[in-house]
Amino acid sequence: MMTPEQAVFASILICVAGAALTLLTARNRTLAGWIAFLVTAATSTLIFIAVATVLAGGASAGSEVFCKVPSIGFALRLHVDGLTALFLMLAALIAVPASFYSIAYMKHYAEYGVARYYPYFLLFLAAMYGLLSTTDMMWFFFIFWQMMTLPGYALIRFEHKKPENVRAANKFLLMMQIACAATLIGAEILAGAGASANSSAGVKYDFDTVSANLPALLHAQPVLAALAFGLFLAGFGIKMGMWPFGQVWLPDAHPAAPSPVSAMLSGVMIKTGVYGVMRYFLWLVPAGGQADFPLARWGLVVAALGTISLFTGTMQALKQEQTKRLLAFHSIGQVGYILLGFGACMALLPAAGPAAASLAALAMIGALFHTLNHGVFKALLFLNAGSMLHATGTQDLNKMGGLLKYMPLTAATALVASLSISGVPLFSGFASKWTIYVATVQGSSLAGYLSVCAAIAILTSALTLASFVKFFGASFLSRTSALVKERAAGRGRLEVGAMMQMPQLLLALICLMFGIMPAIGYGLVHAALAASPQGFGKTLGGAPAFSGGLWTGLSGVESHSIFVPLALLAVLGLAFLAARFISRLGAAPSRAAPPWLCGYAREAECNRYVAHGYYGEIKRYFRWLGGAPPAPSVNSAAPKEH
Amino acid sequence: MNPNVIRMIAGGLANVVVVLLIAPLCEGILRKVTACLQSRRGPPLWQPYFDLLKLLGKEDIESGESPALQRFVARLALAAALTTACLVPMGFPAPMNGAGDIILLIYLLTLCGICTLLGGLAAGSTYSLLGIGREMMTMIALEPLFAIALLAGAVHAGSFRLDAVLNGSVYAVPGIPWSGLILLVVMGLSFQAFVQRVPFDISEAETEIMEGPLMEYSGPKLALFKYAQMARLVIHSALFAALFVPWGSGLPFPLGWLLFWAKVLVIVLVVTAVAATHARYRIDQALRYFAGLLVVAFAALALAGYGH
Numbered sequence: 026m027m028t029p030e031q032a033v034f035a036s037i038l039i040c041v042a043g044a045a046l047t048l049l050t051a052r053n054r055t056l057a058g059w060i061a062f063l064v065t066a067a068t069s070t071l072i073f074i075a076v077a078t079v080l081a082g083g084a085s086a087g088s089e090v091f092c093k094v095p096s097i098g099f100a101l102r103l104h105v106d107g108l109t110a111l112f113l114m115l116a117a118l119i120a121v122p123a124s125f126y127s128i129a130y131m132k133h134y135a136e137y138g139v140a141r142y143y144p145y146f147l148l149f150l151a152a153m154y155g156l157l158s159t160t161d162m163m164w165f166f167f168i169f170w171q172m173m174t175l176p177g178y179a180l181i182r183f184e185h186k187k188p189e190n191v192r193a194a195n196k197f198l199l200m201m202q203i204a205c206a207a208t209l210i211g212a213e214i215l216a217g218a219g220a221s222a223n224s225s226a227g228v229k230y231d232f233d234t235v236s237a238n239l240p241a242l243l244h245a246q247p248v249l250a251a252l253a254f255g256l257f258l259a260g261f262g263i264k265m266g267m268w269p270f271g272q273v274w275l276p277d278a279h280p281a282a283p284s285p286v287s288a289m290l291s292g293v294m295i296k297t298g299v300y301g302v303m304r305y306f307l308w309l310v311p312a313g314g315q316a317d318f319p320l321a322r323w324g325l326v327v328a329a330l331g332t333i334s335l336f337t338g339t340m341q342a343l344k345q346e347q348t349k350r351l352l353a354f355h356s357i358g359q360v361g362y363i364l365l366g367f368g369a370c371m372a373l374l375p376a377a378g379p380a381a382a383s384l385a386a387l388a389m390i391g392a393l394f395h396t397l398n399h400g401v402f403k404a405l406l407f408l409n410a411g412s413m414l415h416a417t418g419t420q421d422l423n424k425m426g427g428l429l430k431y432m433p434l435t436a437a438t439a440l441v442a443s444l445s446i447s448g449v450p451l452f453s454g455f456a457s458k459w460t461i462y463v464a465t466v467q468g469s470s471l472a473g474y475l476s477v478c479a480a481i482a483i484l485t486s487a488l489t490l491a492s493f494v495k496f497f498g499a500s501f502l503s504r505t506s507a508l509v510k511e512r513a514a515g516r517g518r519l520e521v522g523a524m525m526q527m528p529q530l531l532l533a534l535i536c537l538m539f540g541i542m543p544a545i546g547y548g549l550v551h552a553a554l555a556a557s558p559q560g561f562g563k564t565l566g567g568a569p570a571f572s573g574g575l576w577t578g579l580s581g582v583e584s585h586s587i588f589v590p591l592a593l594l595a596v597l598g599l600a601f602l603a604a605r606f607i608s609r610l611g612a613a614p615s616r617a618a619p620p621w622l623c624g625y626a627r628e629a630e631c632n633r634y635v636a637h638g639y640y641g642e643i644k645r646y647f648r649w650l651g652g653a654p655p656a657p658s659v660n661s662a663a664p665k666e667h
Numbered sequence: 668m669n670p671n672v673i674r675m676i677a678g679g680l681a682n683v684v685v686v687l688l689i690a691p692l693c694e695g696i697l698r699k700v701t702a703c704l705q706s707r708r709g710p711p712l713w714q715p716y717f718d719l720l721k722l723l724g725k726e727d728i729e730s731g732e733s734p735a736l737q738r739f740v741a742r743l744a745l746a747a748a749l750t751t752a753c754l755v756p757m758g759f760p761a762p763m764n765g766a767g768d769i770i771l772l773i774y775l776l777t778l779c780g781i782c783t784l785l786g787g788l789a790a791g792s793t794y795s796l797l798g799i800g801r802e803m804m805t806m807i808a809l810e811p812l813f814a815i816a817l818l819a820g821a822v823h824a825g826s827f828r829l830d831a832v833l834n835g836s837v838y839a840v841p842g843i844p845w846s847g848l849i850l851l852v853v854m855g856l857s858f859q860a861f862v863q864r865v866p867f868d869i870s871e872a873e874t875e876i877m878e879g880p881l882m883e884y885s886g887p888k889l890a891l892f893k894y895a896q897m898a899r900l901v902i903h904s905a906l907f908a909a910l911f912v913p914w915g916s917g918l919p920f921p922l923g924w925l926l927f928w929a930k931v932l933v934i935v936l937v938v939t940a941v942a943a944t945h946a947r948y949r950i951d952q953a954l955r956y957f958a959g960l961l962v963v964a965f966a967a968l969a970l971a972g973y974g975h
Contacts, residue, residue, distance in 0.1 A: 427791070429733050449781065450774050459770050463827060466818050473972035476822050480968050483773065483818075484811035484961075490777065491803045498788035503796060504732060578766070586827035592766035596679060596753055600746035603683070607894070608742060608887040611724030620730045620792045620883050634796035642951045643804050646958070 029075035029105035030089035033113065033158045036068035040151035044144040051140035058128035061143040065124040065150065069117030072154070076117075079110040080552040087233070088160045102160045102231060107556030107566075108308065111393060111549065112157045112300045115400045118535075119292040120150050122528030123285040126408055129524035130285060133415055134184070142183060145176035146286065149294075152176070156297055162212040163230035167205065174201040177294065180286045181278050193277035200263050200274040208260035208301070214253040215309075218242050232309070236560070240314020247317065254323065257305045258330075265298030267364060268334035271357040272341070272652065279353035280420065284411025287349055291356045292404035296396055299363055302327075303392075306371060308560040315375075315561070324372025325474070328465075331368050332478045335361025339488045341652030343495075344644050346636045347420045348410040351496055352403065354652065355446065358485065359399045365482060366392030366461040369468055369475055374561060376471040383582040384468045386554065386570035391460030393550045398453040398539055402445040405532035409439040412529065413500060416519040417512055422496065422636035427505030431519035434526050436501040438533040443493035445536045448486045451590055451597075453536045456543030456579070458486060463586040491640060499636035507630040541590050544575050671765055678762030679753040686752045689928075690897035691715035696932070697864075697900075697939045704943040715897065719890050727886035732791035740789065741888035744782035748898040751775045754829060755905050758924035761829040768827035769817045776813065779895060780806050786892065787880025798879015801950045805860060805867065808957035812857055815964040816850045819971040820910060823847075833906070835913025846971035851911050853964050857957065858907065858934075859941055862900045866945040867953055904934040 027035070043064030047057045088104035105113070124146065131139050152173035159165040174197075182194035215238075216230045228234045243250050259270070266275040275295070279287045306327075310318045338357025345351035370388035373381050412435045413428065414420055429436045445452040448459075462479050469476035513519050520526075539546045555566035573579040578589030644653070695712040702709020731737045753763045754772045767775075780802065787799035820836035821827050823846075837847035860867035881892055908930040915926045948956065 427732055429736070429789075448774065449778060450771055455774060462770050463768075466821055466827070467825070469822055469972040470825065473969070476818060476972040477965060477969050480811055480815050480818060480965060483814040484807070487777070487807045487810040490781070491807055494781075494784050494788065494799070494803055498784075498796075498799070502733060502736070502785070502788040502791060504791045581827075584828075585825065585831075586768045586770070587765065588768065588771055589766040592675075592763065593750070593771070596763065596766075597746055597750045600683070600749040601742055603749065604742040604745040604891055607745070608723070608891055611720070611722075611887060613724055613727045613886045615727035615729055615886070617729045617734070620732075620790065632793060634793045638796070639800050640804055641800075642954050643807065645951075646954070 027071075027074070028085060028089060029079050029110070030085070030103045030158070032071040032075035033103055033105055033154055034091050034101075036071045036154050037151045039064055039068050039071075040147045040154070044147040044151075047143035047147065048140055051138060051143065054132055054139050055128065057139050057143045058131060061147060062121075062124045062128055064147055065120050068150070068154070069121050072113050072117040075105055076110040076114045079105055079107060079556050080549065084110075084556045084558075088231070099164075101165055103155075103158045104160045104232075105158050106559070106562075107553035108300070108304060108562070109158050110556065111397070111553040112296060113154065114549075115296060115397055116150065116153050116157065116293045119289060119400055119404045122408070122531050123288045123292075123404065126288075126411070126525055126528040127283075127285045129522055130411055130415065131283065134283070136186070137183060141179060142283070145179045146289075149173060149176040149180065149289065153293060153297060157300055160232040161230055162216065162232060162235060163209060166212070167209060170201070170205050170208075173294065173297070174198065174205070177201070177290070181282045183283055183286070184281070187281075189277075190281040193274075193281040196274045197278040200270065204260040204263035206260075207256045207263070211253040211256035211260065214249060214256070215239065215242065218246060218249060236309050236311050239310055240317065243310070243314060243317035247319075251319070254306065258302060258327070261298040261301035261305070262330070263298070264301065265295045265360050265364075266334075266338075266357045267298075267330055267360060268337050268357065271334065271338065271360070275357060276341075276350055276353040276652070279356065279407075280347060280349035284349070284407050284414060287352075287410070288404035288407035291353065291407060292400040295356060295360060296400060299360065299367075299396055303367060307565070308557065308562055310560050312560065312563055320371050320375045320561075321472070324368050324370070324374075324472070326368070328365055328368025328372060328475065328478055331361045331364025331366075332481050333361070334358065334364060335485045336481055337650060339485045339492065340647050340650050343488055343492045343640060344653045346422050346654050348413060348422060348496065348500070349407065349420055350654070351422070351492065352406050352410060355489065355492065356399075356403060358489065359395070359403065359446065361485075362458065362461060362482060363392045363395050363399070365478055366395060366464065369461070369465045369472075369478075370565070372472045372475065373464070373468045374564065378471055380467075380582050381471055382564050382568040383570045384464050384471070386565045386568035387460060387581055388464035388468065389554065389565050390547060390550045390570060391457055391464055393553065394460060394543075394546045395454075395457035397546060397550070398445065398457045398536075401532055401535050401539070402442045402453060405438060405442040405529060405536065406446065408525075408529050408532065409435055409442060412521045412525055415521055415525070417508060419508065422499045424506055424508045425500040426503045426633060426635075427501075427509055428519070429501040430505070431509065431513055432501075433520070435521060435529060438529040439497060439501065441533040441536050443497045445540065447490040447493050449490075451540050451594060453539035453543075453546075456540060456546065456588070456590075458482070459586075459588055460581070463581045467582065467585060491643075495636055495639045499639070504633050506633060541594060542575050543579055543588070543590065544573050547571060547573070547579060675762050675765060678759055681759070682752045682755070682757050682762055683749045685757060686749065686898050686901050687894075690894065690901045691719060693900055693904075693932075693935045694897045696935060697942070700936060700939045701943040704940065719894060722890035722893070723887050725886040727888060730885075731789050731883045733789040736789040737786060737884070738888065740782045740786045741884065741891045744779060744786065744895040745891045745898070747775060747778040747782055748895040748902065751779065752898065752902055755902055756829070756833050756909050757905050758927040761833060764829045768829060769821055769832050770827060772829065773810065773814045773817060777806065777810055779899060782895075783880050783892070786884070790880070790883035792883050794882045795880045798882070802880060804950060804954060805957075808954060808961060809857065809860055812853065812957070812961060812964055813861065815968045816854050816910060819846050819850055819968050822968075822971045833909040835910070837910060840975060842975075845975045846967040847911075849963060849967040849970070853960050853967070854907065854911065857960055858903070859938060860953070860957070861903045862938060863896060864900075864938055865942040866948045868947060900935065900938070901931065904931045904938075907934055
């Protein structure tokens, strides 16, 4: 029987071997694609087994050592505890549909070979497995970070004949190196200043060593320690797309990559930044020495940054007219929600009061659950955008319209994802946002500013809805555009094939599952916290944050909040039947007719209401916030060919 | 069977039936009083019932781009309104008290709006798209306003339960309830918009963009949307009464119940009086107005957070 650490190590090796294999077989696109998928599926099976072991039976006591070279103190230490397991699960969960989607999707890049796609995809995945489970804060952190960044760079500039993609990739590379430097300097500060005689060279940068030496440093040199934590926040903040760093690279990088990679970037890669911040802020300070760590102040900083990220990211997303760029800005916004939950957790943990620890745990559950949910629905949205790109050949929402008729399955899954990200009840985003709101508003008796953050988050959720009304409405609904008609006439069928439908369907079902039975997500996250006993994890895992079950729904701390999705589903279903009954009372006949448009020529493309026209007033008021699309796409918004 | 579940089902049914029966009457009162204020005779009180019945029997012209979705959202619009009615206390405690809290209530209220939005988008006419743009922008400003009022109540009550919050909780602080009073004013000033009446019926604006999102709807589908909109007036008035005018809700059955509906009637009359004497705002004017209210509301919420 493999230990979880061995399973992760084996997965990394399998991915690397798979990368070599796909490089050799890259001449045959389909074969390379299938190999990449099978390798991903094999590793994710291993990862799922490891995750199940950890979540069910608890983590092993310490890290496990691989590749030991004692003469130079070189050793790879891996440790899979609950927190790591949760993020590993997300990586494996998204990688499988993304790699399966790639098989058919990559065929339409006729000019670009897949030798620069599948090997990098697998290396990228291996690096994420490694980065999430290594306990080495210096060398292997660096190795895995670069192993993630360089293939990521190559994947983003996959379509290298477009200069904007190369620019986006360069920006990504630069920002990731800055982030890497910031994080490593932070680690060096903590490890160097806290190093004592008992730590040999090999474990100087080990998580446990740094953790053991940290209380003394926090007590003696609080400013230096704060600098290190500030660097961690900046470094991982760049990675996760936090304001103000996210706006620099993220909206350019995500649209440039092929869609399955965008799904991986947004669904998983930026979550490694979330993981890093959580790991270093809450699990690094050991249980005995938490008095000198200004956790509440860091909580304020992170909650404020989260609130700014969620508002700015979403408001800028509202201005976008390119599918993937719009989604990329929403990644900044949704990471803001995660940070808000995490910041509230940090702000509430040290507070006095009977329910403080429970509320902190609830906030953390909200943040982690939203991480999972965002990974799933954002990956799905990027796959949807990929299918739309595949069908129409454009990312421009202004040129789309009426795709629902042509791509019903993609439309249905996109609707599920859009409602999920907008936080509509019975879809997955609602449950996690609900948790974050409950924790922040109830926690405002301990930290007054949190209720204002929650209200801004609710306002932002209306903005998210607005943005996805545009995303879904302008592409799938509204009047069929000239481009869509032309493509449909030329190709006969616009809907993507079954190979590309299945991953979308799978992710949509996961969204629905988490939406209707959020207790599953709660259970996973809670088990993860319970299996991460280091640092503050012990308090978080042990606090009575919620009660409930699959059928009875959820209720928060002391049953002050309650959400029973199945009861809601039943009532809504019955009300729907009642409405259906009422609508049929008169036995009205029905007849199809073209819509009336005050006599204007219905077919003229210039009379179509396009994405550019949405929400003019709001966009005008928030012009100062920036992020508006460049002029050319605005000009092409109203084609004059008719 | 669990008595709580039975209470939930019975209470939910009662609320749904009452809303379905009373909503057209409120609309009738509104029309009649408007007519009186404008020196007209106006239609009889029960005209809205006739209108709905007539629409249910009229030919259903499927003129939009995606008929199946249009049919679905028309039904969902009324269903969402009726479900929301189960979360609002109407003379009795809220029936779904054990199945949802105020955050769910906030989002369910948006769900009614989402149905109109999807309906307008699915119709695909330029006018409906104009209308949904306006509707969405109004929702962006209004959803947080309502949320802030409910959240301030939740902060004071220390709980999100419907029975704890929808019971005048905004005033539940020692001393003068500043945040509650400020929010009362703010909600009073924006109430017309929640029930989509003049001067904030910008998204429908019959005289301008011909009912906007509902332009392509006729027959039974239009009846459902209209019914949902009438229900909205009742539900929002009931919510306002429960949150801001809680006095007398503890009275024994017939008295408390009658008093509650009397409060709702007064609110409907106020809405009517305002609607009959004002002209419609443009969307930019309305947004500026809401933005001001939103700033005040945020200040009130901050006050509530620090115990005032």
